[in-house]
Amino acid sequence: MYLLIPAAGSGRRMGSDRNKLLLPLLEKPLLAWTLSAARAAQSIRWVGLIGQPEDFQDFKEIVVSLGMTKMVHFIQGGATRQESVYRGLQALPAVAQRVLIHDGARCLITPKLFDRCAQELHHCPGLIAAIPVKDTIKVVEHSTQQITRTPDRRQLWAAQTPQGFEVDRLTRCHDEGVRQGWEVTDDAALFEQCGLPVKIVEGEETNLKVTTPVDLAIAEFILRQRGQE
Numbered sequence: 153m154y155l156l157i158p159a160a161g162s163g164r165r166m167g168s169d170r171n172k173l174l175l176p177l178l179e180k181p182l183l184a185w186t187l188s189a190a191r192a193a194q195s196i197r198w199v200g201l202i203g204q205p206e207d208f209q210d211f212k213e214i215v216v217s218l219g220m221t222k223m224v225h226f227i228q229g230g231a232t233r234q235e236s237v238y239r240g241l242q243a244l245p246a247v248a249q250r251v252l253i254h255d256g257a258r259c260l261i262t263p264k265l266f267d268r269c270a271q272e273l274h275h276c277p278g279l280i281a282a283i284p285v286k287d288t289i290k291v292v293e294h295s296t297q298q299i300t301r302t303p304d305r306r307q308l309w310a311a312q313t314p315q316g317f318e319v320d321r322l323t324r325c326h327d328e329g330v331r332q333g334w335e336v337t338d339d340a341a342l343f344e345q346c347g348l349p350v351k352i353v354e355g356e357e358t359n360l361k362v363t364t365p366v367d368l369a370i371a372e373f374i375l376r377q378r379g380q381e
Contacts, residue, residue: 153198153252154199155200155254156240156254157187157190157202157253157256158236158255159171159202159256160202160204160233172363177375181210182362183214184218185259185260186256186261188218189263190263192263193263196223197223198225199224200224200227200240200243201215201227202227202229202240203227205228227240234329234336234342238326238330241323241326250273250316250318252266252273252315252316253314253317255313257362258359258361258362259371260360261313261314265314268353269353273316273317277317277349278315278343278348279315279317280313281354281356282312282355283309283359284310285309287305289302289303290302312355312359313338321348322343325342325346328342328345329345358374
């Protein structure tokens, strides 16, 4: 299976002036934890790391330290996540038929989740890892801050990554997104816009996206718990 990792995230909400994936988590960069899970997955054979050139030297040092130099390939990203993934798709080997896409900041993913998504992708054109929503969700009118409705949470799932797709179909969806000027926050939304089906694969409660200092503290706690187990 081929894997693309968008890794161009800034550290602004972390209060940092550098790529947040280079911030330390239990004495290793966040990105090292993400890559370690990909290396341990039985299904992953090729990794495209999508970032900005100013980060590549740091990324290469991490890759070398993990012994993944033959597995990881560096791809220059764009101005947005959407553009970066589009470039990643164009950089895939010509033989790639299916691809998983996983945010570098979801550094707590387990190899088992990578493998479950990879296996399921052989039976559907598109999928995402997701978990059922536990909280009651309110839809709010922005201008008045008043609640307009309360959707049935039994129908709501919180999207995670990996997301997986047939390469040709996802590339065509990105082509259409460029033509139509669509701006989306994940690749499943492009699939949906094009009327293509996307399946849910149950994700992991611990597969959180590290965005703020609180997330970093939670990630550290989870990793320490795993170490004890």
